[in-house]
Amino acid sequence: MEFDYYEILEISRDADGDTIKKAYRKLALKYHPDRNQGDKEAEEKFKKINEAYEVLSNEEKRGIYDRYGKDGLNSSGGFGGFEADFDLGDIFSSFFGGGFNGTKSKRSDKYNLDLEVGIRLEFYEAVFGCEKEIKYKYKTPCKTCNATGAKDGKKATCSHCGGRGKISQRQGFMSFVQACPYCSGTGEQIKEKCKDCYGNGYNEIEANITINIPEGVDDDMRIRVAGKGNVGTKDAGDLYVRISVKEDENFVRHGDDVYIEIPVFFTQAMLGESIKIPTLRGDTELKLGIGAKDKEQFVFENEGIKNTRTKKNGRLIAQISINTPKKLTDEQKELLEKLQNSFGIKSGESSDGDGIFDKIKSWFK
Structure with missing residues (x-):
């Protein structure tokens, strides 16, 4: 066509x-x-x-x-x-660069030597580091069949390519050559499978390894363990441990910084009190200014998470959430009314009085 x-x-x-x-x-x-x-x-x-x-x-x-x-x-x-x-x-x-299994990129191993496994850490394990035991399986060449997958290690010549590992197809004036799909370019086929590896050419071995998790690791980071991956006919690959971290009920991580929301009663904000708040490494004091505002943030340097490369700590950002009472007793109402009057605020009027209209007019100037 x-x-x-x-x-x-x-x-x-x-x-x-x-x-x-x-x-x-x-x-x-x-x-x-x-x-x-x-x-x-x-x-x-x-x-x-x-x-x-x-x-x-x-x-x-x-x-x-x-x-x-x-x-x-x-x-x-x-x-x-x-x-x-x-x-x-x-x-x-x-x-x-010959990255596929064509005629220019045949490799002796039937599987990738590098291996990746996942591990899930608690929030504080990721922040401060820990030691973890990992159970995984790695591949190793089958000794029974000498990694051939064939019984007694004997393979037959591929009947489709005649052992050349290539097949050609003529189309118009061109003849296309490609790796034989029946033998994957090896020129050989398995007639009877090895009973130990079921024709795969490799066995899977269960293994345990203990690794040190450094401080400050985060989601999707990988830790490389050299020489602990799949075993090939000549050498072994590396094991890569991919990290995932559980969320904490108090702290929210963003890079090396951590955020926490601190509930503050409205009278504490009005009085500018000092309150005790948690950090990753213990309690510290948060000094509120008089009349602190809702959602106001307070930054604590070096109270965040240690960077895995620079080894410097990030920040702790504490954001306050001002709470007001949902119900009041008669006594509390009376006290609040006295407080309101002490500021010269009349019941039923805006606290800014007529000043708000002057502010609105200024928007159009």
């Missing part, structure tokens, strides 16, 4: 070389067979993307294609023919 190279790469016909490369990079990542195993539609799309890039990235071929289309590339119109046989992994690796 005929298709347009520019449409396949989703670019305009006047696209420059950099645009073509960027378009190829984006689409090749999206449709690469290693990311879409078993998806025939994605596999066909990937072939078309590579075919389009092979032509449009070559100035001479692109010129012929622009003038005469695919017929021109197939020797029509008096031009000499050419035939390209290229490895899909070659083009892809030139962009991405």
